[in-house]
Amino acid sequence: MRLEKDLLGEREIPAGVYYGIYTLRARENFPLSGYKVSYTLIKAISLIKKAAAEVNSELGFLPQDKARAIATAAEEVMNGKLSDQFVVDALQGGAGTSTNMNVNEVLANRAIELLGGRLGDYDIVHPLNHVNKHQSTNDVYPTALRIAAIWLLKPLSESCAGLQAALQAKEAEFAGVIKVGRTEMQDAVPVMLGQEFSAYAGAIARDRWRLYKVEERLRQAALGGTAIGTGLNADRKYIFMVNDRVRQYAGIGLARAENMIDVIQNADVFVEVSGLLKALAVNLGKLAHDLRLLSSGPMAGLGEIRLPERQAGSSIMPGKVNPIIPEAVNQVAFHVMASDIAIAMAAQSGQLELNPFMPLIAHHLLENLSILTNAVTILNEFCVQGIMADSERCQLLLAGSQVSVTALVPHIGYDQASKVARRAMKAGISVRQAALELAVLSAEELDAVLDPRAMTRPGIAGSQK
Incomplete structure (x- = not known):
């Protein structure tokens, strides 16, 4: 075990894990759903951390060795490494701070390891002072x-x-x-x-x-x-540069919002x-x-x-x-x-x-x-x-139905067509046979009007116009 402290006190952390005390508390505080945070979201946060570390280094806000270690750790997470270290429930209080801190701590500890230190030695790489520099969860x-x-x-x-x-x-x-x-x-x-x-x-x-x-x-x-x-605590050059870098790494047309509030x-x-x-x-x-x-x-x-x-x-x-x-x-x-x-x-x-x-x-x-x-x-x-x-089967159901009666309406009117439909239904005969018995149209006219394929196209079936 290793001992870590925060403003609430000290806690023992399993020696081999890459997350820290903030993640431990969040894991204990939110035993809600058992759903994991989307790893696509974890990758996106890690991409931002990589870009931020590089820009902060280029602007002189981070030592180059620390920035390289953070960027390398972020790349590893983006490639699926250490995926078992993201242990906070997807449903959590705090607007996502627990997820952001989970990433901060994992990247910090992996960076410490890359620099030859021991997990939890945040004097080498700190989750907030280094990994989260010029950033907020928000x-x-x-x-x-x-x-x-x-x-x-x-x-x-x-x-x-x-x-x-x-x-x-x-x-x-x-x-x-x-x-x-x-x-x-x-x-x-x-x-x-x-x-x-x-x-x-x-x-x-x-x-x-x-x-x-x-x-x-x-x-x-x-x-x-x-x-x-409002951009408080973020260097102006950093703001422009980090958005450009994130856009480059994400491969999408991301742009800094004109109204970030x-x-x-x-x-x-x-x-x-x-x-x-x-x-x-x-x-x-x-x-x-x-x-x-x-x-x-x-x-x-x-x-x-x-x-x-x-x-x-x-x-x-x-x-x-x-x-x-x-x-x-x-x-x-x-x-x-x-x-x-x-x-x-x-x-x-x-x-x-x-x-x-x-x-x-x-x-x-x-x-x-x-x-x-x-x-x-x-x-x-x-x-x-x-x-x-x-x-x-389609043809059988079509033949046994009364659907063709609608085509008669333009030729004999709705009321007469209704009589044909009722006669066909009651007698158990086809629409054509019922129409013939009621003498509404000739057999030749009925053949043209009741062509089912003609009914699937715009226009009046049987019309010469």
Whole structure:
């Protein structure tokens, strides 16, 4: 064990760990969820620490050897080393200070080790005086969250592009499969299965574009604003240089916010991003519901499409295979939509110059970005790409429905068409047969008007105009 002290007293720390007394207290104070802080956020904070150490050294505020050691330690953490040393619960009081200090202590102790010292010898490298120099949790944490969110937005956008392409491929593949279109779970008018998939592709295309554009909203960084955005205790040259260095290392178009007080206290940009994630979740959920419905049965349901079989579905019913991928995607959608409420409430509840609930925002936002990427990926690769159409089933259901009666309305009027529909339904005969019996049109005219494929295109079926 080693002994460390803070303003509250002394504590024994396990000799081999890289975190220190602040992290130990935070670990004890927040036994809440068991959720780990997103490692993407840890990487982003470490990137900022690396940039800050280098800039502080170049400006003469840090000795070169200490700065190099801190930068090396930060690089190691960014590459996944010491990941087991970040032990604070994701849900924590203090606006993220516990996470920031966890990083400060780990980097300080690793830097001490690199310089040949013993862990906990903060005379060599201090978590606050050296690693955190010219910084505050209040400017580091929201900046790191913006970086982490942008990093995670990119793979999500790419996964949406893949799903969109797969849906468009199915649109082309199913272009010739005609079926019953339904509104309010009731038979409506004919539609091509490919047309249904074109609507799914269109929704995901909008999500992809919105996510691509929202990155711009996250590029305003608070770094250099320190405690409340005024920049107190941060050298002016440092403020400009560190933002340039972070932008270079992060590989994104990060820019110093013109109003850092605004960026530190207001979290509405994260609400905006979360809202777009919710929109994606809504579209994914609707798509997943539709796939489950269209594949239902398969013999006693709609059964118009066949989903890829992924695993046995029941411990009691032999041969049953369930639509597990859409079901899993639905659950992700529910989770993301619920998390959006938590993010909105946390953003609204910040007071005056700081939002103390940033850890909750960070946890839900980064988790939602990650699980949505996974959900979109499995929906694409494990489900959509392998969907097959049962064209015979589609034709059978279409033939047994009354959906073609709508095409009669422009020719005989709504009331007469309603009589045809009622007669066909009561007598159990086709719309064409009922129309012939009621003598509303000739057989030749009915053949033209009741062509189901003509009903899937704009215009009046059977019209010569």
